[in-house]
Amino acid sequence: MSEQLAASVPSAPPAPAAEPLRIGPSTALALLCGLLYYAAAELGLALRFPGLAVSALWPPNAVLLTALLLTSPRRWWIPLLAVVPAHFAAHADAGFPVWRLLWQIGLNSTLAVGTAVALRALVAARHPFGTLRDLSVYLVVAVFAVPAAVTVLAPNTVLSMLDPAASAKEPAWLAWRSSYLSNATAFLTLVPAIVLWVSEGPSWLRRATSARVAEAGLLTLGVYLVCMSVLAGPAATPAALYALLPLLLWAAARFGVGGVATVLFVLALGATVQAIDGRGPFGETIALESVFGLQLFLFAIALPVLILAVLMDERARSEAAIRDADDALRDSYAQVQDLAGRLISAQEGERTRIARDLHDDVGQQLAAVAIGLSRVRQHLPADSSGTAEDVSRLQEGVNHIAHALRDLSHELHPAALRHLGLGVALKGHCREFAERHGIEVDFRAEGDLRPVTPEIALCAFRVAQEALRNVAQHAGTIAVRVRLAGADGALRLTIGDDGRGFDRDAAAALPGLGLIGMDERVRAVGGRLTIDTQPGEGTTVAIHVPIGDPAHGAPDRPPRG
Numbered sequence: 001m002s003e004q005l006a007a008s009v010p011s012a013p014p015a016p017a018a019e020p021l022r023i024g025p026s027t028a029l030a031l032l033c034g035l036l037y038y039a040a041a042e043l044g045l046a047l048r049f050p051g052l053a054v055s056a057l058w059p060p061n062a063v064l065l066t067a068l069l070l071t072s073p074r075r076w077w078i079p080l081l082a083v084v085p086a087h088f089a090a091h092a093d094a095g096f097p098v099w100r101l102l103w104q105i106g107l108n109s110t111l112a113v114g115t116a117v118a119l120r121a122l123v124a125a126r127h128p129f130g131t132l133r134d135l136s137v138y139l140v141v142a143v144f145a146v147p148a149a150v151t152v153l154a155p156n157t158v159l160s161m162l163d164p165a166a167s168a169k170e171p172a173w174l175a176w177r178s179s180y181l182s183n184a185t186a187f188l189t190l191v192p193a194i195v196l197w198v199s200e201g202p203s204w205l206r207r208a209t210s211a212r213v214a215e216a217g218l219l220t221l222g223v224y225l226v227c228m229s230v231l232a233g234p235a236a237t238p239a240a241l242y243a244l245l246p247l248l249l250w251a252a253a254r255f256g257v258g259g260v261a262t263v264l265f266v267l268a269l270g271a272t273v274q275a276i277d278g279r280g281p282f283g284e285t286i287a288l289e290s291v292f293g294l295q296l297f298l299f300a301i302a303l304p305v306l307i308l309a310v311l312m313d314e315r316a317r318s319e320a321a322i323r324d325a326d327d328a329l330r331d332s333y334a335q336v337q338d339l340a341g342r343l344i345s346a347q348e349g350e351r352t353r354i355a356r357d358l359h360d361d362v363g364q365q366l367a368a369v370a371i372g373l374s375r376v377r378q379h380l381p382a383d384s385s386g387t388a389e390d391v392s393r394l395q396e397g398v399n400h401i402a403h404a405l406r407d408l409s410h411e412l413h414p415a416a417l418r419h420l421g422l423g424v425a426l427k428g429h430c431r432e433f434a435e436r437h438g439i440e441v442d443f444r445a446e447g448d449l450r451p452v453t454p455e456i457a458l459c460a461f462r463v464a465q466e467a468l469r470n471v472a473q474h475a476g477t478i479a480v481r482v483r484l485a486g487a488d489g490a491l492r493l494t495i496g497d498d499g500r501g502f503d504r505d506a507a508a509a510l511p512g513l514g515l516i517g518m519d520e521r522v523r524a525v526g527g528r529l530t531i532d533t534q535p536g537e538g539t540t541v542a543i544h545v546p547i548g549d550p551a552h553g554a555p556d557r558p559p560r561g
Helices: 002-008 025-046 059-069 077-090 098-122 132-153 155-162 164-169 172-189 191-207 210-231 238-276 287-378 385-412 415-420 422-437 454-475 504-508 514-524
Strands: 440-447 479-487 490-497 528-533 539-546
Touching (some): 025 059, 059 172, 059 191, 098 132, 132 155, 155 172, 210 238, 422 479, 454 490
Parallel strands (some): 440 479
Antiparallel strands (some): 479 490
16 A cells, blocks of 8 residues: 555656856956966066066066957956956965055056057057057057056055155156066067967967978077077177077068067066076176166067068068959959950851851842843833933942942951961952052061961951051051061061051040950960051051961960960
């Protein structure tokens, strides 16, 4: 019975499985900023010279500024709150009172926020290290203006102004200089590398080739060796610092602003550590002079090479844009040429069809009309002389129309060109042109024209047709020279006259496709067209088209464009 009751009682639902701990983006950003700020603060405290309260450069503010630059302003509150516990944790053993730590946090936050707000307002790019204009804004705002203004409120500066004992130990202007240069040096040497590696580093690594990695390794080795010999050597002199210049120029030329920023990052930290240990050219004087000399050195070397690297990057981007534009223009021009070739082929096909229709259809009908008129005239009565004369005039007119259609048919589709070759066809056309227009044509053909392909022959014939038509319409001359030659693997055709000539720029602005059509025809077969003319000095039209030789056949057509 108890077993039945137990079976009738519904069992309790199983306990839900524990969900895995999920960290949202805001939490991850806060943790990352807090950890990086803590590590940077520990590093900054380690970069203090003995007996000085201010570090040679202060990395935590560089980390905070980077977080603000790479984060949407709506999320700035996350890194600003995350640095508070990190700052307290890093200074737990420093012996500062709470009010002074809060003062430092407020100063650091004000400096980072003020700089980020100004850069957001003045720089539209993702980061201010892409163009000379943006870099100039960054240098003025982040390296000079904002740190100089905000560090007036630094604890050391204010205490020196208010406490006579502190002022006697360190004047207020020296306290301000120490705080300003500590932040400005970090913004100049550390922020560019951090920002660029966070924003561009993944794409750099994806595009890196083995040769690029090897070159970066050689550059890194060179920086290490020079730093160890110059910045850590016991007998290093300030003049030995020039040994760093070739490496910085190498980084600027081959790796751009990212490479220079990385070298400066390593150089700033390495030089500071060596100087604190009393080694190198900045470790042999009293602490305050060593810090100031080191900071001036970093300023003097970082400013020009950063500007140089940005200029070289801008030039490289401009050259790449020009190359892309040239490639696009070349592709577009090739497409235009291909379209022009297709249009010319379609035009020739249409001309052939029209010529065939005129010859086979209209020409035969006109011939039938002429025959019919002849029969009508034969069957007229003997006393109808007037009617017979009218019929004769009609028959003569029909014959003239038939001859005109035949000439037009030959112009549209020169059959002699296909059956007899370019030389014979062009000579016949020149003879017909002279008879039709009363202009003397001096035609000469020389050389071997056998390698001329039908496509090239048709191009030369059409150019000659158009040039002679222009002579008849515009030149105002009574003689023209036509020279056709095949030699040295090329076909040359020249049509010259001593007529009026013309202004090419003015002619190009006029409607019509004569000159353009000739040029496109010649380009379509891999040749070039030249027109030499001046008003009152005649005109010479010449084409030069590569051809093959009889033993080896026609060569491949050169690429268009």
